[in-house]
Amino acid sequence: MRTGSTDGTGSTGSTQAAAAGEAAGGTASPGGEHAAASTYGAAGTLRAGQRPAGRRRTVALSVAGCALAVTAALLAPAAFNNSGHSSHREQSGQRAHSRQAVAPARDGTSETSESCQRPEESLRPLPITGDAVRRIKNRKPGKLIAGVDQNSFRWGYRDPATGELAGFDIDLVRAIAQEIFGDRNAVIFRTIPTSQRIPALQQRTVDIVVRTMTINCDRIKKVAFSTAYFQAGQQLMVPQDSTITSYGPSLRGKRVCTATSSTGEGLLDDDGKRGARALGATKVTVPNQLDCLVRLQLGQVDAVLTDNALAAGQAAQDPSVKLVGVPLTKEPYGVAMNLEDTDLVRRVNKVLEDYRKGGKDSPWMQAYRYWLQDDLKGITAPPQPAYKD
Template identity: 55%
Template sequence: MRARRLRASLKGWGGVAAMTVVCALVAVFALCLPLPGAHDGGAAGTVDGRAVTQATRTTAVTAEEDCEAPEKQTLPPSSADGDTIKAIKNRKSEKRKLIVGVDQNSYRWGYRDPNSGKTAELEGFDIDLVHRIAQDILGDPKAVQFKAIPTDQRIPAIKDGRVDMVVRTMTINCDRIKDVAFSAPYFKTGQQVLVPKSSPITGYDDTLAGRRICTAAGSTAYSTLEADKKDGELPGSTDISGTVPNQLDCLVRLQLGEADAVVTDGALAASQAAQDPTVQLKGEAFTAEYYGVAMKKDADDLVRRVNQILVDYRQDTEKGWQASYEQWLSATLGKDAKKSEPPAPQYLRTT
């Protein structure tokens, strides 16, 4: 377990110190050289008023070459329309909508509230972001065709062209950036353990020995468990075979006694604990992970546009990221949003 925590600490934003040392050794002569503007669709510029340095470009590598920081392997922001965005804008009449894969069962993220007094429209933190993207690209926050996508179908839906993007609590990781392109992170979380309140399990530790853990197929949680079991960082007797298409199905299995624990993103687990007072999170998050908007690998203009939207969204103090957090997530994750704030974006992908 200690090895897992060490490895997690060197990944993502938690590994900034380690990355800084590497960059200092590799690019010591290239630090702090300013680049041209970013809003012309080019691959350089400023972010929130801070210069993107030449060192950033020097250390940029493809996902296949190095994946120590997958959340940084994205393109610089731009407001320019490219072929992908033009194709979306050229859709005729009722089809002129942004097609987005979302969840409809994740409480406070993407779900239908039957008690909302409306028509049970989709709402939540992810849904707010979708509306903001549609507003920017099509001039109408409601110009969206939502498609409910199971956890294990997120990448196939993008690659097959069924959706323009997926905004569905999707963790940016090394395996996924080989298949799809991600935006800069819009949320920080980490894997945690969810169990019944009466359970003797204390967290991601040896108390999982002989226990049945449920995860969603194709999820970061499952790949983490699989790797840790192979490396001996998870007890060998732990049963991780209980996978389901949708993450919420794990909560049902837990309620039915068909699983002893659920491993998933802490942000999602907190929402599930809010839905069911008989379960609770045990132990601290044992990874550092980031949600991103996923798009087709070659949709460069759309990736750049979404990254520009995210910059503006975070700066908007009235109707942006912070306001959405307060409305949807403060009740389950706490009023202090700092631990969930995404890191200052770095755009290391150049092509």
């Protein structure tokens, strides 16, 4: 029996590519437990060492699934703008932020303003029920509405073997639903493109966004964030036979793809010596990061600039691509919420506090080993939380 639900209507202003993906999965169709559901105990945590027998073949099936997106990706505009307003604001902020995030191994969360030194700091965890949590619990039907991705392998993707949403981010959403409702399946998933993450929260189309979203100084002016639940960095992905060696001179004359309103676009828009123009490269933007992989496979771009956490999963799907160079930033992922929902922020931070507990057997480490360890090796613990109160 399937539990939970997905709602394609949450993809406000979605492109043909996103719409095609939702149609394939069944708009407003039942969602719920992913293929790993049987590995979870009553508290929603993984039982150590267990994996479903069909997990390995998901990689091959997902590669085939990418081919279905080719036509849609070709139809997608080079620069996505849903009526021009919300996404433009986010893009402008990204460009301003990018000036502080272009040096290798630099903390991508820094900003010149003294008012924003540590954007990853959040509110201390409390199991409280304020206006936001009460609104969510009193909604009919009583379910959490979460904005997620359905195209990021290992993070938030539609498992072709089951048709269900699955991944590290999806498991975290279920843990939040478990804490609020006592039911990890009390979730409506709404798939949203990268550029619509902030507008969806501001318009209250969703309660939370769990979609590999980087916490930075520009975004905390528009939405609230939990403490960091993962740390990634921007890095280049190229074909195995590419002459591109790093984010630098070897990009001259090359086409570099990134998602609209992403941190990667901010890096490429930098006005200094490390922006696309200074490097002699051409920026290509698409609504969703997976569209970049499709264009790379078709030879329409020469490189993809994206979070290395996402790129590692894509390289696992497609052995013809690889990561090159070093991470350009250090970027903490956070759960995003409406700025006014301070009680929800504290409640989510309580979930994350519990998620980190238990050392190597914590729910976080179990989820990491299950979803990410094969492609992102060497992580021994979750990011430590930072609080501002």
